[in-house]
Amino acid sequence: MKRGIITGVLILICFVLQCTVFRILAFGGIVPNLLIVLTASFGFMRGEKTGLIIGFFCGLLVDIFFSDVIGFYALVFMYIGYTNGKFARQFYPEDIKMPMFLITCSDFIYGFICYLFMFLLRGRLHFGYYVLHIIIPEVVYTLIVTIFLYPVILKINYHLESKEKRSAKKFV
Numbered sequence: 001m002k003r004g005i006i007t008g009v010l011i012l013i014c015f016v017l018q019c020t021v022f023r024i025l026a027f028g029g030i031v032p033n034l035l036i037v038l039t040a041s042f043g044f045m046r047g048e049k050t051g052l053i054i055g056f057f058c059g060l061l062v063d064i065f066f067s068d069v070i071g072f073y074a075l076v077f078m079y080i081g082y083t084n085g086k087f088a089r090q091f092y093p094e095d096i097k098m099p100m101f102l103i104t105c106s107d108f109i110y111g112f113i114c115y116l117f118m119f120l121l122r123g124r125l126h127f128g129y130y131v132l133h134i135i136i137p138e139v140v141y142t143l144i145v146t147i148f149l150y151p152v153i154l155k156i157n158y159h160l161e162s163k164e165k166r167s168a169k170k171f172v
Contacts, residue, residue: 059073
């Protein structure tokens with residue numbers, strides 16, 4: 001229950017930061033994708049199911065506020081969370097290289113899927129331009145923000161897990 005509330009608050013905080021503060025700090029109209037960082041992080045920290053659920057709610061927020069069709073971003077974020085959850089067995093809290101790599105890949109795949117379904121199917125075939133001017137700058141900016149955001153998410157997850165273990169010991 002407590003984990004769900006804190007996770008919901010984290011989703012809202014990341015969404016609000018991404019839509020307000022980082023819109024002001026945008027470089028050439030490029031904003032880091034904090035919801036990808038959150039979805040991917042919780043996916044490989046907690047597993048497929050958690051990644052899928054958090055991805056759904058992150059994507060649903062994006063759908064509600066920015067999309068013409070409800071469900072597209074929810075589906076994309078769900079796949080990203082689930083896929084990152086597959087790496088939960090290789091998760092080590094001390095190692096930041098794997099989370100950085102997975103978040104980079106997740107953001108690139110997110111950008112590619114958005115291009116594929118939002119631009120390519122509408123006849124806009126400038127893939128090289130889209131990659132160089134939108135996908136790669138967003139991936140780099142997201143990666144820079146991840147350096148600061150990931151340790152915060154990791155500490156929150158560690159704190160929640162330690163509380164869950166302590167409460168579980170009370171019942172045993």
